[in-house]
Structures are given as C-alpha cells and as structure tokens.
Amino acid sequence: MAEAVFIKEEVKEDFLPKRRSENKAKQGYNKKRRTDIKEEEDVDIKEENEIETSENEDCIDINEPSYILGLSDSNEHKQAVLDVTEKTPAAGPSAGHRSSHHLASEASGPGRSCLHRYFPDSDWDDDVGSSSSSDDDSDSEWDELGYISSESSNDSDTPLSQVVLRCSQRNAPGTPGFVWKRKQNVPQRYRFAASPGIKLNHLERTSTPRTLFDCFLTPELMQIITNETNRFAGQQERSTSSHMKEWKDASVDEMYVYLGLRIMMDVQPRPRQRHFWSRDPKVRCCLFPKTMTRDRFDSLSRYFHFSDNNDPRAAEDQLWKLRPVIDAISRQFSSVFIPSKLVTVDESLWAFRRHHHAMQYNPSKRASHGMKVYQLCASDGPEAGYTCAFRIYIGQDRSDFPVSMKVVVDLMEAADMLGKGYEVHLDNWYTSPALFHYLQTQSTSAVGTVRPNRKFMPRDMEVKVRGDVDYRSTRTGMLCLSWMDKRVVTMLSTVHTSEMVTLPTRQQGVTRSKPRVVMDYNVGMNGVDLSDQLPQYYPTTRRSIKWYRKIFFNLLDMCIVNAYRLHKLLGGNMPQYNFRLELVDSLLGLHSNGTVSRTARELDHLPDFTPHQRYRRCRMCWRAGLRRDTRIMCIACKVALCAGRCFRRFHTQ
Structure with missing residues (x-):
C-alpha cells in the first residue's frame, strides 16, 4: 500500500512540470498570435491610408472655401464622426478597429444625418457594373456609411469637404457606385446662403413706374441707343420719298417719346400703324399726332439701331447688333433684385417669321415660329415672373456638355446662384441624373x-x-x-x-x-409661364424685317414686366394696364391734364416763307375742297399752309 502511494506521488510530481511547460508554450503562442494580428491590422490601415492618399491626388482641386455638398470641414462636422465612434460599444476582439458601416447601423443622432449618404459601402459595391435598380424590398438597414479609418476621421489633415466631394464622384452617374434601389429617399439639405430682396435703396412703395422702368432700361443705355441711331442714319442714303423729310439727329428725350408711343400702340391697338395718325373719327387717336408726326415716327423706326456697323465683334458674335443692349439689361436684371429660394428655368419662343438661321418651330408654344430664348425666373411670391437671367439661342452651341445641361449651368452662373442653396425647377428637356448630380x-x-x-x-x-x-x-x-x-x-x-x-x-x-413632388413642381414652374403671359396682353412688338429690332422690343417687354413685378413686391396694387398707362404718361412727358409738355414736342414747327416766295396750294384748304394759294409754310413739315387757322389746325389735329 505504501509502495502504491509512492508511485502515485511520483507520477504526480512528473506530470505537473510537464503541464506547466505546455501552458507556458500555449501562452507564448497566443501572445505571438495577438502580435501578428495587430501587425496585420496596422498593415491594413497603412494600405488604406495609402489608397486614400493616392485618390486624393487624383481628385480635382477644390477652390470652394466653405460648404460643398452642404457640408464643410469645420470642427463640428468632424466631431459628428467622433460622436458616432464614441457611441459604439467596445466589445469583441476587434472593437478598436470596427468598420464604419457597422457604426452606421448602430449610431443615431445628428452625426449620422450629416455623413451617411456620401461614403461607399459593401452593400452598394456588390452591384458593380450595373446602373439599373435593385428590387431589394427587405427591411434591413442600408449600409450607408463606408469604411473610415480612425486616422482619416480623427487625425487626417484632409478637409472633410474634399472627402465628401471625392465620395460624391465615386457615386456619380456612370460609376459603379451609382445604383437605383427601392428605398425611401433621404434628400440632402443645403443652407440657403443668398440674401433675397431689392438691392436699390431708393426704391419704395411709392416709386413710380418710370422709376422702376429706369432701373432696367437705364439713361446710359438710352444714350447709347440714341448715339447709334444717329450714327446709323448718317451712314444711310437719303430717302427719295416725297413725304420723308431730311433726317435730323434725335435726342434722348425724343427716343423716350418714341418708346412711349410704341408701348401705347398696344395699350390702344389699331388695325394698321397709320391708323394712329388717321383723321377718321372712328379710328383716330389724338395723342399720336399731338406728340409726334407720322413721318418722324417712321424715320426713327427706320434708323433705330443699337451697335456700330463697324464693330469688330461682328466676325465672332452673332448677336453683335444687340450686344450693348443685352449686356446692359442682363447686368441690371441680376443686380437690382435677388429672388428667394424657388426659381425655374424654361424656354420661350418670341414670334418671328422672317428668314433667319436661328428660327425655331415648336407647336406647343404660343408662337409656333420664332426666336428661342432661355429664361431663369423667380417662381414664388409676388416677384414670380421676374427674369433674373436670359440667354438668346442663336444657333448651334457646341461644347463638352449637353446643351440642355449647359443652358441651366450658364443661367445659374449668370445670376450668381450656384453654391447658395437654391432650388431650381426644370421640365423634361433639361432634367437628367447627370445634371442633378x-x-x-x-x-x-x-x-x-x-x-x-x-x-x-x-x-x-x-x-x-x-x-x-x-x-x-x-x-x-x-x-x-x-x-x-x-x-x-x-x-x-x-x-x-x-x-x-x-x-x-x-x-x-x-x-x-x-x-x-408633383404638387411642388406645378407651383415651382410658375415663373417663366407668368413671364410669358404678362407681355401677351399688351405686346410692344410690331412687324419688322430686321430680326434684331424684333428682339429688342421683346426685351423691352421683359423690362416692363420686371418693373411691374417689383411694383407688386414693394406692395403696389396697380393693375398692369394702369401701370403701363402711367409709364406712357411719364415717357411722353404728359401733365395730369393730358397736355404734352414742351420737352416732348417738336419745337421747330414755325412759319416761314416758301422758297423764292413762290405761291403754293394750302394743304388744309385743299383737303376742304378749296383752292387757295399761300407763300407761308412750316419749316419743319415743309408744308404750305395759310397763316393763322390753317397752320394751327394742321399741327393740332
């Protein structure tokens, strides 16, 4: 018995050292394994940082200093990423290096709403090479936040705005990251950074239509038009018509009177232009002969011009005949008033049936034939219909972008609206995923x-x-x-x-x-439609062979509509009819009693002798069926008239 006990104790003493050595060996192996795992993770992190660095080098340079895609590189946005990381429980062997798409599924709060739409993830990367949608209707959460290493989110010097832009480029249409899925949309929200309103301090509720009109068709522009009209008249041959008098240089006041009469022609229309000077009591309009003679009106219409014919821009600019007017009006449209958040882009067709290479046909428009113009208009509030920017289509416009995309971008840039959080409404000719991205x-x-x-x-x-x-x-x-x-x-x-x-x-x-989305779209597209509708009640355009004159009077209508929308925005309640009448009164120089002021009349209608004092037939007596000769004539009209009543009646009727 004692021998058996001795053997058992001996075996036990031999077994314990052996087991201790095995445990030490196992512990050493586990320690080495943990070291290897840590080294592998460090290598993975290093490789990912190298990949991100190489991608940063391939990205375009960013000159935007602040919000890009609605985010900035401020500390608040970086802290949002840290908040997401801190909310994740550190459980499991790899808690220190958990992937960010796991964080997205567990995190909640403002940090997730800032970033979760912009970074790639394994779920989306499974659909590489396909731009079609996926019918995944399961209730599982999207893996919406891609891998962000702890170094890139906490310690990297790369601005978050550049990271967001890089990720948005990965998700652009045509890339593997752009995939349609049947998921509820989570739209991006941008801070509205513009300061809408009227930018001229002298405008107020009591501002007259003439004051508002002069904000767009400025006196400086009218001086240019007057000078070019006089220059063009001097370059032309004299008319051989018996009733066309010798040209006399026009003044700025006379050009305002001419425009006032053109506006009045459509407030009180007649079948023919000559009917405005008719003596027939059924069609006559006493305002026109009292303000300007028909021959003078025809002369101004004939020589109405906007640019020098020797302009060097004629070789490369197809709108050179209107370039001074277009540039001046465009500057005023974008500087006088800044619209609120909702704007719209659409095209209009200005009626014109003469031969021109830029003629367009669109049966869906009010004028099926004409010149096409693209407009960017405000579409919300009393300023709806105000044109902020426009572009006249004059022929093929070749560029690296589709025309439908280039038009929208050019108009937004001309109105200085990009990067400010605007919401633009478009029809199906412009809309595309590439443009929206x-x-x-x-x-x-x-x-x-x-x-x-x-x-x-x-x-x-x-x-x-x-x-x-x-x-x-x-x-x-x-x-x-x-x-x-x-x-x-x-x-x-x-x-x-x-x-x-x-x-x-x-x-x-x-x-x-x-x-x-359909209801908001119907409201948002109101801008250009209203801008087209208002001039159609009282259009200032008349038949003309010259295409550039036709375009000018469409631009004049646009200026009047913009002035009228400002009147409404300032709190005015005047109808458009009364607004135009008051504008005409100011342009013609009319007093409250309806008489014409001396500045608006031709002051050179004075009597004088006929050449060589020869007798001529009196015009007024001849109309009355009488034969009377006289040696008195009007030095401006070159018409023989009896001194006294005939002379007075001829110039007042």
Whole structure:
C-alpha cells in the first residue's frame, strides 16, 4: 500500500512540470498570435491610408472655401464622426478597429444625418457594373456609411469637404457606385446662403413706374441707343420719298417719346400703324399726332439701331447688333433684385417669321415660329415672373456638355446662384441624373419631370393603374418617382421623398392623392409661364424685317414686366394696364391734364416763307375742297399752309 502511494506521488510530481511547460508554450503562442494580428491590422490601415492618399491626388482641386455638398470641414462636422465612434460599444476582439458601416447601423443622432449618404459601402459595391435598380424590398438597414479609418476621421489633415466631394464622384452617374434601389429617399439639405430682396435703396412703395422702368432700361443705355441711331442714319442714303423729310439727329428725350408711343400702340391697338395718325373719327387717336408726326415716327423706326456697323465683334458674335443692349439689361436684371429660394428655368419662343438661321418651330408654344430664348425666373411670391437671367439661342452651341445641361449651368452662373442653396425647377428637356448630380455638387437642389429613356435612369419601374406609384432612390439623395395619372408622369428630385398628399374630395366624394413632388413642381414652374403671359396682353412688338429690332422690343417687354413685378413686391396694387398707362404718361412727358409738355414736342414747327416766295396750294384748304394759294409754310413739315387757322389746325389735329 505504501509502495502504491509512492508511485502515485511520483507520477504526480512528473506530470505537473510537464503541464506547466505546455501552458507556458500555449501562452507564448497566443501572445505571438495577438502580435501578428495587430501587425496585420496596422498593415491594413497603412494600405488604406495609402489608397486614400493616392485618390486624393487624383481628385480635382477644390477652390470652394466653405460648404460643398452642404457640408464643410469645420470642427463640428468632424466631431459628428467622433460622436458616432464614441457611441459604439467596445466589445469583441476587434472593437478598436470596427468598420464604419457597422457604426452606421448602430449610431443615431445628428452625426449620422450629416455623413451617411456620401461614403461607399459593401452593400452598394456588390452591384458593380450595373446602373439599373435593385428590387431589394427587405427591411434591413442600408449600409450607408463606408469604411473610415480612425486616422482619416480623427487625425487626417484632409478637409472633410474634399472627402465628401471625392465620395460624391465615386457615386456619380456612370460609376459603379451609382445604383437605383427601392428605398425611401433621404434628400440632402443645403443652407440657403443668398440674401433675397431689392438691392436699390431708393426704391419704395411709392416709386413710380418710370422709376422702376429706369432701373432696367437705364439713361446710359438710352444714350447709347440714341448715339447709334444717329450714327446709323448718317451712314444711310437719303430717302427719295416725297413725304420723308431730311433726317435730323434725335435726342434722348425724343427716343423716350418714341418708346412711349410704341408701348401705347398696344395699350390702344389699331388695325394698321397709320391708323394712329388717321383723321377718321372712328379710328383716330389724338395723342399720336399731338406728340409726334407720322413721318418722324417712321424715320426713327427706320434708323433705330443699337451697335456700330463697324464693330469688330461682328466676325465672332452673332448677336453683335444687340450686344450693348443685352449686356446692359442682363447686368441690371441680376443686380437690382435677388429672388428667394424657388426659381425655374424654361424656354420661350418670341414670334418671328422672317428668314433667319436661328428660327425655331415648336407647336406647343404660343408662337409656333420664332426666336428661342432661355429664361431663369423667380417662381414664388409676388416677384414670380421676374427674369433674373436670359440667354438668346442663336444657333448651334457646341461644347463638352449637353446643351440642355449647359443652358441651366450658364443661367445659374449668370445670376450668381450656384453654391447658395437654391432650388431650381426644370421640365423634361433639361432634367437628367447627370445634371442633378452636378447641381448637388454645387449645393443646389433640383426638381423636374424627366424622360424615362434618359441615360442612367432606372429601367424597371412599372405603374399600370391610375394612382399607382413606384419609386427608386440613390445613395446621394436623388429620387425617381413614376405616378400614373391620365398618363405616366416621371419625376426626378433631390428634394423630395415618395410622400403622397391627399387632395380635397370632389363632389362625387372620391378621395384622391397626389405625390408631393408633383404638387411642388406645378407651383415651382410658375415663373417663366407668368413671364410669358404678362407681355401677351399688351405686346410692344410690331412687324419688322430686321430680326434684331424684333428682339429688342421683346426685351423691352421683359423690362416692363420686371418693373411691374417689383411694383407688386414693394406692395403696389396697380393693375398692369394702369401701370403701363402711367409709364406712357411719364415717357411722353404728359401733365395730369393730358397736355404734352414742351420737352416732348417738336419745337421747330414755325412759319416761314416758301422758297423764292413762290405761291403754293394750302394743304388744309385743299383737303376742304378749296383752292387757295399761300407763300407761308412750316419749316419743319415743309408744308404750305395759310397763316393763322390753317397752320394751327394742321399741327393740332
């Protein structure tokens, strides 16, 4: 028994040292394994930083100092990333280096709403090489936040704005990151950085129509038009017509009178222009012969000009005949007034049927034939219809961008609206995913109808019955929605979700609903439509062979409409008819009693002897059926008249 106990104790003493050595070896192996894992993780982090550095070198240079895509590189936005990291529990062997798409699924609060739309993730990268949408209708959360290493989010010197821009480039249309999915859209929100309102301190509610009109058609511009008209008249051969008198240089006041008569012609229209000077009591208008003779009006119309014919820009600028007017009016449109957040871009067609290489045909427009002009207008509030910028289409415009995209960008740049948080409304000729993505990079929202066959659009959306709605969205906050009304309506927006709005019930008691994006679009497109509608009541355009004169009077209508919208914005309640009448009174120099002031009359209608004092037949007596000769004539009209009553009646009737 004692021997057995001795053997057991001996075996136990031999076994314990062996087990201790095995435990030490196992501990050493585990320690080495942990070291290897840490080294591998350090290598992975180093490689990712190198990749990010190389991508930063490939990115375009950013000159925007502040908000890009609605974010900035301020400490508040960086702290949002740190807040997301701090909210994640440090559990598990790799808690110190958890991927950021795991953080996004666990974090909540303001940090997630700032960044979660811009960074790539494994879920989206699975769809590489496809721009079509995915029918993933599961309730799982999007992996919306890509991997951000602790160094890049905390210690990197790269501004967050550049990181966001780089990630938005990865998600641009045509890249593997641009994928449509049937998910609720999360639109981007931009801070509205503009300061809307009238920028001229002397304008107030009591400002007259003439004061508002002079803000756009300035006295300096009228002086240029007067000088060019006189220059052009001096370059032309004298008319051989018996009733056309020798040209006399016009003054600025006379040019204002001429424009006032042109405006008045459409406030009180006549079948023919000569009827305004008719003596027939059924069609006569006493204002015109009292203000200016018909021959003088015809002479000003014939020589009305805006640019020197020897202008060197004629070889390269197809609008050189109107360039001084276009440049001056464009500057005033964008500087006098800055619109509120909602604006719209659309085209108008100015009626013109003469031969010109830029003639357009559009049966959907009020004037099916004419010159096309693109307009950027305010579409909200009393200033709706105010034209902020315009561009006249004069022929093919070749560039690296599609014309529909270039027009919108050029107009927004001309009005200085990019990067300020504006919301632009477009029709289906302009709307495309590429344009909307570019506007997002410029902190600009966009809403518009879209053609389903546009490039990079989803191809699997189906609506069959009236009231059906189908939608797709991208990770950058772009929504594509199809709604079946009487026909399929397809919308593209970077502002809306797929929210439906219940409309008031009809008499039949049927409840209807409509997508909010459609309702907001109908309100937002009001700008250009109103800008086209207002001049059609009293258009100043008349038949003309010269295309540039036709365009000028369309620009004159645009100036009057802008002045009228400012009148409404300042609190005025004058109808457009009365607004134009008061403007005409000021341009013609009329007093309150309706008489013409001396500054607006031709002061050289004085009697004098006929050449060589020969007798001539009196014009007024001849009209009355009498034969009387006289040696007195008007030195301005070159008409023989009896001194006294005939002379006075000829110049007052």
